[in-house]
Amino acid sequence: MPKTAAKTRSAGTSRSTSRAFIRLGGLNLTKMKREILDVVFESELLKLGFTTRFGGVSEGAYEGLNLGDHVGDLPANVAKNREILAEQIGIAPDNLKFMHQIHSNRVEILRNLDDELQPCDGVITALRGVVLCVLVADCSPVLIADERRGVVPTVHAGRAGVTGKICTNAVNLMASEFGCEADDLRVFVGANIKARNYEVGELDLGAFNRYKNGGKFDMESALRDEFTALGVKRVEFDPHCTFETQELFSYRREGVTGRFCGFAVNKILPK
Numbered sequence: 001m002p003k004t005a006a007k008t009r010s011a012g013t014s015r016s017t018s019r020a021f022i023r024l025g026g027l028n029l030t031k032m033k034r035e036i037l038d039v040v041f042e043s044e045l046l047k048l049g050f051t052t053r054f055g056g057v058s059e060g061a062y063e064g065l066n067l068g069d070h071v072g073d074l075p076a077n078v079a080k081n082r083e084i085l086a087e088q089i090g091i092a093p094d095n096l097k098f099m100h101q102i103h104s105n106r107v108e109i110l111r112n113l114d115d116e117l118q119p120c121d122g123v124i125t126a127l128r129g130v131v132l133c134v135l136v137a138d139c140s141p142v143l144i145a146d147e148r149r150g151v152v153p154t155v156h157a158g159r160a161g162v163t164g165k166i167c168t169n170a171v172n173l174m175a176s177e178f179g180c181e182a183d184d185l186r187v188f189v190g191a192n193i194k195a196r197n198y199e200v201g202e203l204d205l206g207a208f209n210r211y212k213n214g215g216k217f218d219m220e221s222a223l224r225d226e227f228t229a230l231g232v233k234r235v236e237f238d239p240h241c242t243f244e245t246q247e248l249f250s251y252r253r254e255g256v257t258g259r260f261c262g263f264a265v266n267k268i269l270p271k
Contacts, residue, residue, distance in 0.1 A: 036065060037088050040143070040188045040236070045150060045267055047089065048143045050190040050238070051260045052247050055088075056081040058258060066249070066258025067098075068135050073258060089265065091131055098133045098261075099123055101156045105164030107173050121156040122170045126178060129268040133261045137249040138198075138242050140219055141190040141262030142167055146180045152264040157189075159200070162222050163208045171230050182231035189223060190262045191240035191248055198243075198252075 036055035041048040056065030057080045062073040067085060069078045086093040097110060100119040107122035113130055117123060123132050132154040134141045139158035144167075146152070153170045155161070174180035195218035202215065211218045220237055227235045242250040249258045 062258040068259030103160040105166040124153040131265040135259040137251040138193040140192040187235040194241040
């Protein structure tokens with residue numbers, strides 16, 4: 001897939017991604033613009049967004065900008081793709097910070113760039129110039145920002161994370177460790193698998209069974225209710241379903257596939 005420039009928006013504002021629908025293989029597949037990055041929020045202090053499949057060097061099942069180093073892709077291609085991501089964001093590749101995700105509700109704090117994160121599915125930092133990345137291919141990539149205090153978490157909210165209330169853990173940790181308040185938070189939930197395609201069958205989700213309908217789990221409604229309960233009012237959801245969008249990786253659709261990412265960074269302030 002060819003490289004294209006990042007899509008940007010006006011400072012301090014958020015925007016929705018334009019789309020059109022095409023029919024392929026019996027699915028309604030969303031057609032996205034050919035940008036490497038979808039920057040959902042940018043100000044003088046912060047930059048948050050999501051990648052697509054465009055712009056990378058991976059081939060075959062991982063074609064495009066696969067950022068996952070655990071899915072069977074060639075390590076050299078993943079490294080090059082991460083360099084492309086860093087270039088697009090405008091930072092050094094060494095300043096990208098990826099988690100070892102384990103489908104949990106564990107959230108860590110990154111206090112120094114060189115710190116080794118324990119396996120987790122959420123990470124928070126107040127460091128400047130460090131890009132937190134969350135890898136997904138159907139799960140919800142959640143970006144949270146407190147611009148006032150310069151605090152950004154990225155969260156991997158799959159079924160285990162959602163039912164374990166990982167976003168609640170992240171927001172509570174932001175409050176206890178950095179003094180963040182719900183009214184100051186902005187949340188961006190990237191493309192994920194929508195309820196119409198998320199079959200979980202008879203799997204018992206406990207209290208979250210109320211978000212099941214006909215054996216399908218509505219992860220998005222569960223997240224929406226979770227942030228409402230936390231008092232977070234500014235929450236935006238990407239309308240794209242990964243299962244239906246060929247420009248995004250989807251494990252449920254393809255089995256062997258790559259990973260796209262959500263990213264968040266506190267910019268380095270000019271001297």
